Amino acid sequence: MPELPDVEGFREVLHSCGQGRRVESVEVLDAGVLHGVTARRLRKELAGQRFAKPWRHGKWLVAPTDDGPTLIWHFGMTGELRCAAADDPLEAHDRVVLNLDDGRQLRYRDQRKLQGIRLTGSNATLERLLTDLGPDALDVERSEFLELLARRRGTVKSVLMDQSVLAGLGNLLSDEILWRARVDPGRPARDLSEAECGSLHAAMGRVLRSSVRAARVPPRRTWLTGRRDDGEPECPRCDGALRSRRISGRRTVWCPRCQS
Template sequence: MPELPDVESFRRVLNTCCRGRRVRRVEVRDAGVLRGVTAKRLRREVEGQRLGRPRRHGKLLVVPIGDGPALVWHFGMTGELLSASADDPPATHDRVVLTFDDERQLRYRDQRKLQGIRLSPNPRTLERLLDELGPDALDMTRPDFLDLLTRHRGAVKGVLMDQSLIAGLGNLLSDEILWRARVAPRRPARDLDDAEARHIFTAMRRVLATATRDGCVPPRRTWLTGRRDDAEPECPRCGARLRSSRVSGRRTVWCENCQH
């Protein structure tokens, strides 16, 4: 599932390959990925306009269109953005294709179609949408993060994944962060002592720095992420068998020997 690092890589694609270019044609191959906008209206608002500077907030990617509306992508479980040539054969799951004046294309590819593309008609509507999210995980200060943990009694993993509290962290990132901080995912957030909370914040910053540079949560063998799908997964740090269960509604992997 695309998380903050993946969406940041999509932002780079837009900024490098598409920013400032005029959209000549919008092809909606599957309207099932459109949210709150018809294919006809999407074409009317976007065709003939230039894409502005993209910005990311958590897992959302926002791209201004001309002087008014903005495209908002939510990538769900399987969405991605790719820059391609018009000569490249389309993939089965290319749902929406934007073609620019120079024949370059921006393709929204999504197998499961759980989320998709919105059109925000004006800045006020966009800000209302973003106000539903917490601060971006990369922008959080340590004092704000520590205060957040003390105010919530739920499992710490649930707090990390709650997009209304912290925007951008998903399942893989949350497990990786807690493993590095040596904190069990079911621990109540407000029961953590100051040292544990600081360790989680430091782990979050370090994991995000590496993952954002790589454009994904890297499946390195020295990371929990690189072991979690093994047939008999072992902790990269101590070699103990990893546990797997559902925490806060999601499959969670952790090391009982390391995480307390």
């Protein structure tokens, strides 16, 4: 599932391939990824518009145009944004293609189609769409982070993944951050000490900075992410056996020796 680092990578694709470029035409190959906008309206309102500077909040990618509507992506579980040459063969899950004025294309690719593309013509509509999100996980200050955890019920893992609390973290990132900070994912968030919350915030910053550089959560063997899918996974830090259970419906991997 695309998390904050993946979407930051897609923002860079949009910046390098689309910013300053004019949309010549739009091909909607599967309208099932459109939300609140028809294929006809998407084609009509985007054609002739030039992309301005894109930005991201959590898992949402926002692409304003200079004089017209704003295009918004949420990548769900399998979405991705690719820059391609016009003569590159289409792939099976390419759903929407934006033809740009330099001959290149922006292609939205999505196998499961759980989210997709929205279009808005006003800042107020965009604000309403994003209003339920918490602060971006890459930007949140330590003091705000501590306050967010202190006033929430539920396990610390479920709180980290709650987009209304903190925008951008998903299952892999949350497990990695908790492992780095040596915090049991099943602990109640508001029972954590200030020192533990500070360790979580520091670990989150380190994990996100490394992941953003890789445009993904990297499956390094020195990371929990690189071991979690082994047949009998071992902790990269202590070599103890990793365990898994479901928290908030998601498979959660942790080390009972390191995260006691």
